[in-house]
Amino acid sequence: MREVGPGARTTISFRVNGEAVEVEVAGDDRLIDVLREGLRLTGTKEGCGIGECGACTVLLDGKPVNSCLVPALQVEGREVETVEGLAKDGRVHPLQEAFIEHTAVQCGFCTPGMLMSALALLRETLDPTKEDIARAISGNLCRCTGYHQIMSAIEDAARKMKAAEAKTSKASGASEASKGGGGEC
């Protein structure tokens, strides 16, 4: 049984954006503390600290969670994805591109969380209805209230990603065409 005494520290290992990391944590640290303080991944924002605003949303084993409500020790051996993992090879993710195009960013504080909730949705379907999108970001508050642009951006990103996917599967002999899902996202 792992035991971290009050005030004591321990090392946990897990994967962040595909990379194995080891970080020293206190028993009562939260995932957001580990990300921001331990790993200096400050893209993830802390808003309310009580799971109501979604600014700290990251993916844990592919599922959207509030990183302010995840005890650090529960992350041992698991896979975490943050907004820093979205851009690949110097190119922003289609979701990020769409957010820029649709001016879905005002003050920007909710954006990383919005992107991660949207990412979880688009991995499930590239044909989301407006309702699906609204539900997917229902745990993310935008104090600037720019929801309309955010929803259009997510819709647009889905469309573009679907088109790109169709193109890729055509190019690769259409063998994977019936697979569906989110593909490389």
Place this chain on the structure above:
Amino acid sequence: MSPRKPGYVVPETLAEASEFLREHAEDARIIAGGTDVLVQLRRRGRAGGEHPRWLVDISRIPGLAGVSTDSGTISIGAMTTHEEIARSPIIRKGGPLLAEACTSVGSPQIRERGTIGGNIMNASPAADTIPALAALSARARIADPTGTRDILVTDIFEGPYETSAQHGEILLDVYFDALPPSCGCAFVKLGRREALAIARLSVAVVLERDADGRVARAAIAPGACLPMPARVESAEEMLVGKVPDEAAVDAAAREVAEEMVRRTGVRWSTDYKKPVVEAVTKRAIWRALGVNAE
């Protein structure tokens, strides 16, 4: 002065967890998905209050999560998340009102982490799953190293945020009879907004009708408006044996509202709550009868 920091233990077996909890009694608190405990720690820290000395993380104990079904009985492990329950084909078929209740919890992020065991043992009067479990007459199994006790879910509660669980006891699972196809059910919740709203009021209803359309069995369990989660038998009895018509449904809904006032006494909010409880109950009963009376 910063509040004392809690320690953290991750038991790998039920026995380890149970022993640690018994040994540290008042100083230890179980943590599952963390969606209530971490919020409470933060609030307490800000208020300058004491933290528990230990958090006991039961998330690595094998066998505590998942939905299963065996000869008509559905059981749900305590560590099963709201999201898993909401999506479970077994629950959607055999207890769809519980799937609805789980869907109404918090937000997608909270539903991925929050567990049914945590929802029950946190014992919030506004817990979303409890009215649904009450209407399903769900039972719970609670274990300590010496054995397992079996208890009606509604009997676990001793007051708001208080359960009968002793130090060292851990909720294993809840179980109930799958609803037959002749049953209709509904869960209706009122919150201040759609997502992340704490229930101001909810009502769970299960109605079984015989071949003649008469109500053979009724269960009505309001949430967030009674001192303790419970069914309202006096209202259920007003439906049993009847082919439900408007008069019968109205009478049962009125009885639920009146019973709430009898159990809570008249409060400042009674003027608001009484007609609302009646209206929401009516809506839930009609929905359980297959009529959407929005």
